[in-house]
Amino acid sequence: MGSMFLYLVLSGLTNGSLYALLALGLVIIYKATTVVNFAHGEVFMMGGFFAYTFYVLLGLAYPASLLLAVALSLLLGMVTERLAYRPLIKASAISMVLASVGFSFVLRGVARVTWGGKGDFIPFPPIFSYDPIVLGSLLITPQQLIILSGALMCMGVFAAFFRWTKLGKMMQATAENQRAAALVGIRVERVFAIIWGVGACVGALAGVLMAPVTLLYPDIGATLLVKAFASAVLGGFGNLPGAALGGLSMGVIENLAGGYLHTSLVDISAFLVIMLVLVVRPTGFFGAKAVRKV
Amino acid sequence: VQLGSRLAILLGLIIGLALVPWLLNPYLVFVTNLAFIYAILALGLNLLLGYTGQFAFANAAFFGIGAYAAGLLQVKLGISFCLALPGAALLTAAIGVVVGLPALRLSGMYLALVTLAFAQFTQWVMIHWDSFTFGAGGFKSPAPSFGPLPLGTEQGMYYLSLVAAVALTILTWNITRSRIGRAFVAIRDSEVAAQALAIDLAAYKTMAFALSAFYAGMAGALYSAVLRFVAPEGFDLFQMVLHFSMVVVGGLASIAGSILGAALILALQEALRMVKGIQEILFGGLLMVAIVFLPDGLFSFLRSLLSAWGEPLHRPTGATRALWGKMHDDPP
Numbered sequence: 001m002g003s004m005f006l007y008l009v010l011s012g013l014t015n016g017s018l019y020a021l022l023a024l025g026l027v028i029i030y031k032a033t034t035v036v037n038f039a040h041g042e043v044f045m046m047g048g049f050f051a052y053t054f055y056v057l058l059g060l061a062y063p064a065s066l067l068l069a070v071a072l073s074l075l076l077g078m079v080t081e082r083l084a085y086r087p088l089i090k091a092s093a094i095s096m097v098l099a100s101v102g103f104s105f106v107l108r109g110v111a112r113v114t115w116g117g118k119g120d121f122i123p124f125p126p127i128f129s130y131d132p133i134v135l136g137s138l139l140i141t142p143q144q145l146i147i148l149s150g151a152l153m154c155m156g157v158f159a160a161f162f163r164w165t166k167l168g169k170m171m172q173a174t175a176e177n178q179r180a181a182a183l184v185g186i187r188v189e190r191v192f193a194i195i196w197g198v199g200a201c202v203g204a205l206a207g208v209l210m211a212p213v214t215l216l217y218p219d220i221g222a223t224l225l226v227k228a229f230a231s232a233v234l235g236g237f238g239n240l241p242g243a244a245l246g247g248l249s250m251g252v253i254e255n256l257a258g259g260y261l262h263t264s265l266v267d268i269s270a271f272l273v274i275m276l277v278l279v280v281r282p283t284g285f286f287g288a289k290a291v292r293k294v
Numbered sequence: 295v296q297l298g299s300r301l302a303i304l305l306g307l308i309i310g311l312a313l314v315p316w317l318l319n320p321y322l323v324f325v326t327n328l329a330f331i332y333a334i335l336a337l338g339l340n341l342l343l344g345y346t347g348q349f350a351f352a353n354a355a356f357f358g359i360g361a362y363a364a365g366l367l368q369v370k371l372g373i374s375f376c377l378a379l380p381g382a383a384l385l386t387a388a389i390g391v392v393v394g395l396p397a398l399r400l401s402g403m404y405l406a407l408v409t410l411a412f413a414q415f416t417q418w419v420m421i422h423w424d425s426f427t428f429g430a431g432g433f434k435s436p437a438p439s440f441g442p443l444p445l446g447t448e449q450g451m452y453y454l455s456l457v458a459a460v461a462l463t464i465l466t467w468n469i470t471r472s473r474i475g476r477a478f479v480a481i482r483d484s485e486v487a488a489q490a491l492a493i494d495l496a497a498y499k500t501m502a503f504a505l506s507a508f509y510a511g512m513a514g515a516l517y518s519a520v521l522r523f524v525a526p527e528g529f530d531l532f533q534m535v536l537h538f539s540m541v542v543v544g545g546l547a548s549i550a551g552s553i554l555g556a557a558l559i560l561a562l563q564e565a566l567r568m569v570k571g572i573q574e575i576l577f578g579g580l581l582m583v584a585i586v587f588l589p590d591g592l593f594s595f596l597r598s599l600l601s602a603w604g605e606p607l608h609r610p611t612g613a614t615r616a617l618w619g620k621m622h623d624d625p626p
Binding site: 084091093098101104106110112218230233237264267270272274275278 | 402539
């Protein structure tokens with residue numbers, strides 16, 4: 001019982017760290033632009049497929065494939081900004097979200113045409129084939145450790161980036177108040193483009209880390225996006241540490257619910273979390289109280 | 295005179311459509327029949343999205359619930375189609391009220407997220423509740439018979455869909471010109487201002503959700519009887535993108551636009567019977583292009599071509615943005 005609990009928590013944390021990364025990308029973009037990017041799940045999926053192309057199809061080394069995949073996703077994020085966000089900056093927010101929904105399906109279609117049809121699940125070979133580590137009665141696969149440490153490292157890097165670099169501070173300023181940021185000489189449009197790029201990078205990183213544990217398929221983005229939404233909502237949308245914590249708790253919640261209550265709950269706990277949290281406490285559990293402005 | 299010429303155009307159109315089963319081949323009759331169903335869907339979504347400004351992902355799920363309800367009422371409970379059809383529509387409307395409840399507290403993107411979760415959940419239930427919904431493979435829905443009328447199933451369904459589409463178009467027209475429709479538009483443009491005008495937000499938002507769910511449920515019930523087959527595949531998020539494309543390409547907050555958009559999307563889908571990936575690229579791209587380059591939809595062309603077309607253009611304004619809480623723009 002004890003070891004099962006530990007196992008569920010640990011693998012929950014592993015999945016949760018990926019949800020956290022994905023949620024971070026969503027929240028970075030949301031904070032700066034107040035747009036929820038419904039194409040974010042597809043960026044994650046594309047990240048995985050890019051890595052697959054470089055690593056498996058072209059036979060490059062894993063670190064090189066990772067870097068190339070993330071660089072391509074940066075580009076993809078900036079393209080999203082140019083196509084779906086900037087032309088609509090003066091239009092209603094509904095138009096913007098609709099455009100991102102449209103774009104998500106374009107990406108999904110591109111992936112389906114390029115890498116395989118519906119139901120074609122592409123296996124991604126494991127990167128390291130070490131034996132599982134045995135800790136007492138607990139079995140840990142190296143891939144889990146890589147995901148967990150990789151995700152935590154990314155979060156650390158991004159926290160440092162936002163806190164200490166000039167670009168990070170410019171992004172924070174833009175998110176805080178666009179007009180004031182423009183007044184002190186920040187090029188708001190350029191910062192937006194970079195923010196979309198950075199958001200996509202984080203999403204793609206999650207995709208590259210995830211690919212070896214799950215299979216790749218064009219619809220994986222939609223599944224993971226809902227989990228990322230659940231994480232962001234748990235943390236109070238617009239709160240970066242909240243999104244990270246929300247992601248980790250989401251992973252643990254779904255694993256425990258699946259392990260102790262019913263296996264089907266792994267699939268649907270994200271939906272239930274979103275519906276419950278938003279109806280009961282829309283500001284999330286780690287977020288500050290939002291003030292409704294008129 | 296203007297009203298007269300518009301009525302003449304519409305009556306001519308309806309009479310022309312009524313003759314279709316005698317003039318065209320069975321395939322085209324089937325496609326026209328689907329066009330009526332899509333038009334009902336677009337009208338319902340436009341009431342919620344275009345007029346009331348509530349952005350929800352639930353329409354495709356409601357469509358599916360209507361289809362499953364109609365099919366399962368007949369297959370599991372042995373209820374006849376003439377009762378299953380209104381039953382399915384009413385049941386979907388009731389679920390619409392429940393889904394709309396969070397909308398009373400949430401707006402903008404939170405509503406979008408809740409309804410997205412609801413849509414995915416519905417899809418999951420259709421696939422995994424095997425014992426009740428027949429699982430991922432779907433099930434056959436019985437062919438409705440039109441008893442004493444001298445009509446086969448195909449013809450009967452055609453006329454039934456035509457009557458439903460015309461009736462719901464007239465209903466939408468009347469709603470949008472009534473106190474209710476004006477309340478919807480007021481809520482869309484500014485909830486605060488609407489409240490200040492003594493518009494009961496809770497009542498009208500619930501009504502908008504119930505109405506659009508009723509339309510989608512009716513469309514779903516008709517769809518299940520036309521296809522005589524119900525499977526979860528057809529009610530996923532891609533279906534939702536089709537619905538969004540219909541109202542955006544046709545024209546948000548426009549009745550003629552809804553019908554135009556529905557016909558166009560269906561025509562594209564049927565003319566280019568392509569693999570799923572290409573369809574996703576095409577309709578996703580169409581949605582983006584229409585939003586960026588044609589924000590008023592095809593309807594704006596119709597309006598400039600036919601001066602007699604007097605449908606008031608309830609255009610969504612920039613004020614819709616206020617709904618979404620532009621939180622970081624201005625200092626408090």
